[in-house]
Amino acid sequence: MTQLNALKNEFANDFPRLASGHYVHFILLRHSQSFPVFQTDGVLNTARTQAGINTTDTISRLVLFKRKQTTPERLAGRELLRSVSLISGDPDAENYCQYNGEKSCKQCPDCIIYGFAIGDSGSERSKVYSDSAFSLSSYEQSHRSFIFNGPSEAGTMSEGGQMRNAINELDHVLPEVTFPTVETLRDPTYEGFLYVLGNLLRTRRYGAQETRTGTMRNYPIAILLTDGEIFSNLYFTQALYDELKGDLNAPIADLKTVANTVVNRLLEDEPIRISHKLMGNDLEQFLDEVSEIYKDEEQLTEMLANLYEQTETYCNHYGAKSSKRSGKSGKK
């Protein structure tokens, strides 16, 4: 637990009321492993962007919107919280927490870390910032149209002489398309940090039709503790594009190596202080240690219970259950 212990003291013991300059950046390569679908209007989302920072041609890129990243991650985390009975999916239970609804519990780790908004009843700003991710390769090279159908039990499209109409065509993202991403977490506790990281490591499916397709894997490249924001997803994607010099379909192992070089170079240009940087072997070792916690029921339950206590305390002091309503400073 050497890497974990070294990091532990960098975090505060509780969630603060006011935002401060404690940022954790998770730099990832999100890598499709089946045929995900990222669409909002019947077609895959795309945007025209400059290919690289130095390559000024414009290309169309697939876009993985920010909400399509955090939603499955939140749901993965909430599953975990339910599995250890910290929140409940039963509307009659005392610790019932409704996702995206009026009956959010306003005190569980998901509510406090990822935020909620319930009209007049108040809101909690998200401490997790995600940005739209852009595919490294162009839209044209990264998608294919597939016809999907719903055959009858006999495996045919006709049933009793009648043709079934469960057939349609849809654009899918191809496997091994890379979406370079920075996900940012502000002002976490140690446990809050592990919770968000766990969600990144444990979420397997993104986009539409989550039970059929959409498998993706997040490859962490770096974890940084800084006092400010760092480069955007687009900037990271464009810098990688330049560095790869057209070899966009390189295997993921090679991409990781190149991403390491690029991240180090980009960080040199950022006018911020980095108090802790985990990359390469240190990061591998660190992730192994984190996996150990998630594999061990006892450690995991304890970690989540501590986290719940922190978010509950936050809720009682500053959040929805505080008697002194914030929104104005008490002194004025």
Place this chain on the structure above:
Amino acid sequence: MVLYYCQLTLHDNVFFATREMGILYETEQYLHNWALSYAFFGDTYIPLSYANLGQYIQKPGYLDPKFEQNLLYLNPQGIYVFPGFPQRYFYQINTFKAAQVNYYGRSKKFGEKGASRNYPINYGRAKELGVGSEYSTYIYSKKEIDLPRWIRLGKWMAKVKVDSHQIPDSAIALRSGTYACHHPLNPLDLPESQEILLYNRIVMPPVSLIAQAQLSGEYCELKGDDWDRFRRDFPELKAEVCLPVGVAYGAREIANVS
């Protein structure tokens, strides 16, 4: 006094609900200076609390000292951010929908069974400023400050790249009289001594802006050889730029109250 010229490049779609038409939400092409002020100084000079509760949540408190996150914190520092002028912008329309825990929630339309409110409960179409759009703005400050390289803007907290450049003192001249300001301005932030003669109105909440204005009062004139040398790297800058002096958050409003 220090004056910065800032180029802003959107690295993600920026969305503000400037106009709401049924389920279509449209973003104005100009960036409001108050939004930019929060984006630039929201966690340095202006306190930013995570929880939003109580009587102030649905009430705009930009210039209300009782509201914790007011803009007046910036006035003693002499910091003032002008609105963002679109140098190159485009739109993208996207549909958004809130997810339910069972991974699939059907959107409820107006008046549909189960839609208990008189507005579409969980989806809509947002007309957003597209990634790659470019803006420019100016920032006044009493002393030199560190401006962030990345800010987050809009309802989706989109990342925007900031390239800031200090304008050399020798390129700035203080003048007084009638002048034309092409850069958009916030009329509530103009002091009483600035008389607004002519303007185009840009209708947007929380305060409509004015553009292409003719004003009378004290102003900063950016002109001459040093200015030409400065703007060599920025082809979008005009040979003569005039900006009002004495601008501060709520300058006109506060003068009227006191």
